[in-house]
Amino acid sequence: MSDDSASPPPVRRSRPGRPEGRGNHREAVLDAAERTFAERGFAGASYREIAAEAAVTQAMITYYFGSKPDLFREVYLRRGRQLAGERMALLEALQAREAPFSVEDVVRAYLVPPFGLVTSTGGRAFLRLQARLHAEPDEMAFGLRREVYDAPVRAFVTVLAGLLPHLPADVLYRRFAQIIGIYLYILSDAHRISEISAGAAAMPATETMIAEIVAFTAAGLRAQSAA
Amino acid sequence: MSDDSASPPPVRRSRPGRPEGRGNHREAVLDAAERTFAERGFAGASYREIAAEAAVTQAMITYYFGSKPDLFREVYLRRGRQLAGERMALLEALQAREAPFSVEDVVRAYLVPPFGLVTSTGGRAFLRLQARLHAEPDEMAFGLRREVYDAPVRAFVTVLAGLLPHLPADVLYRRFAQIIGIYLYILSDAHRISEISAGAAAMPATETMIAEIVAFTAAGLRAQSAA
Numbered sequence: 382m383s384d385d386s387a388s389p390p391p392v393r394r395s396r397p398g399r400p401e402g403r404g405n406h407r408e409a410v411l412d413a414a415e416r417t418f419a420e421r422g423f424a425g426a427s428y429r430e431i432a433a434e435a436a437v438t439q440a441m442i443t444y445y446f447g448s449k450p451d452l453f454r455e456v457y458l459r460r461g462r463q464l465a466g467e468r469m470a471l472l473e474a475l476q477a478r479e480a481p482f483s484v485e486d487v488v489r490a491y492l493v494p495p496f497g498l499v500t501s502t503g504g505r506a507f508l509r510l511q512a513r514l515h516a517e518p519d520e521m522a523f524g525l526r527r528e529v530y531d532a533p534v535r536a537f538v539t540v541l542a543g544l545l546p547h548l549p550a551d552v553l554y555r556r557f558a559q560i561i562g563i564y565l566y567i568l569s570d571a572h573r574i575s576e577i578s579a580g581a582a583a584m585p586a587t588e589t590m591i592a593e594i595v596a597f598t599a600a601g602l603r604a605q606s607a608a
Numbered sequence: 609m610s611d612d613s614a615s616p617p618p619v620r621r622s623r624p625g626r627p628e629g630r631g632n633h634r635e636a637v638l639d640a641a642e643r644t645f646a647e648r649g650f651a652g653a654s655y656r657e658i659a660a661e662a663a664v665t666q667a668m669i670t671y672y673f674g675s676k677p678d679l680f681r682e683v684y685l686r687r688g689r690q691l692a693g694e695r696m697a698l699l700e701a702l703q704a705r706e707a708p709f710s711v712e713d714v715v716r717a718y719l720v721p722p723f724g725l726v727t728s729t730g731g732r733a734f735l736r737l738q739a740r741l742h743a744e745p746d747e748m749a750f751g752l753r754r755e756v757y758d759a760p761v762r763a764f765v766t767v768l769a770g771l772l773p774h775l776p777a778d779v780l781y782r783r784f785a786q787i788i789g790i791y792l793y794i795l796s797d798a799h800r801i802s803e804i805s806a807g808a809a810a811m812p813a814t815e816t817m818i819a820e821i822v823a824f825t826a827a828g829l830r831a832q833s834a835a
Contacts, residue, residue, distance in 0.1 A: 512742040515796060527803055534804040552820065554809035558801050559790045559824055566789025569742060574785050576754055577761040582781035597786055597828035604827035607819040
């Protein structure tokens with residue numbers, strides 16, 4: 382599966398160069414791989430299963446994506462880059478507007494894109510894949526997370542620093558890390574809220590949950606530094 | 609491996625009933641299993657490897673623990689119950705003392721025990737195993753978490769409710785879930801803080817990190833409800 386020089390799959394071979402329908406096949410493979418990696422993890426997912434899910438040949442997956450780490454990387458980056466782009470667009474929109482913006486606005490701009498993933502099957506598969514990253518080989522998981530998340534985090538922290546000049550940079554970064562921990566946990570584990578409360582609380586509508594995290598974390602961000 | 613009626617292992621067979629040194633062997637197997645499950649996950653861990661690590665026979669593991677799910681359960685509950693016990697003891701000590709206690713005191717009582725796990729090899733293995741739980745079969749992971757964490761969470765939320773009477777119970781539970789998300793993330797992913805900040809911040813000494821989480825979350829808990 383790591384043979385980058387594999388010849389193109391037999392289907393559509395009559396046309397040299399880029400096969401017809403490449404975009405559709407690529408997306409179908411990425412969708413199927415996203416579901417399969419989310420379900421079985423990196424090690425447990427096989428090209429056989431992904432090929433069957435996507436209704437393509439295993440050779441076609443190898444042709445388009447190469448080895449399994451390469452495929453995983455494409456799956457992760459496809460949605461990760463979209464997430465990063467949405468976050469940056471919302472942050473830039475805040476900075477571009479005439480009205481002043483608040484700590485709450487900035488946190489909301491960070492949270493809205495990942496919560497949007499809940500509404501689609503593929504988005505939910507990505508969230509599960511993301512929650513499983515801890516169990517994947519570190520050298521793979523760490524690099525991908527850095528590539529997707531670190532630049533937006535720095536941009537958001539820089540904007541927050543302007544609103545919270547009383548906080549040293551290291552404290553602000555550690556507060557931002559707490560926001561990341563919150564949303565990853567809430568998104569990966571929605572039903573824990575009703576479990577821990579024995580049904581006294583539940584995961585509310587997405588907008589309400591975002592508003593509650595914004596209220597909690599904005600107050601936390603404004604707190605005096607404990608240091 | 610799921611044969612509960614397996615005969616005792618050949619070693620120390622001269623003594624009927626409980627083998628000599630049972631406590632030591634049990635603990636050695638649990639320690640080795642904790643490391644192996646943390647490293648390889650439930651599916652990837654084998655009795656062969658655990659037996660070699662613990663310097664016992666595979667038959668002895670089966671004799672003491674039965675099937676692999678049973679062993680995983682014992683590994684998880686050993687440290688999970690200790691954590692729950694420490695939390696409850698700290699909470700009860702707060703309630704028993706003469707001086708009034710604050711939201712900060714309650715949050716600290718919840719956080720100190722898991723941060724204590726960082727100081728031992730076995731504790732760190734448990735934290736990694738815990739972080740991997742998302743990748744384990746739901747029916748196993750969910751039941752174990754419920755058994756270990758839910759009763760303490762309810763006790764802590766009940767005490768917090770007395771200090772924060774302005775908050776509806778469901779909001780308070782969702783705020784507490786955010787605290788859980790924070791500490792699980794910070795403990796499982798300490799180096800992310802220096803990654804996201806490009807070295808501008810790092811995981812500080814345990815006491816400082818606890819103080820920072822307490823300051824952040826106590827302010828969050830006191831915030832007006834967004835609902």
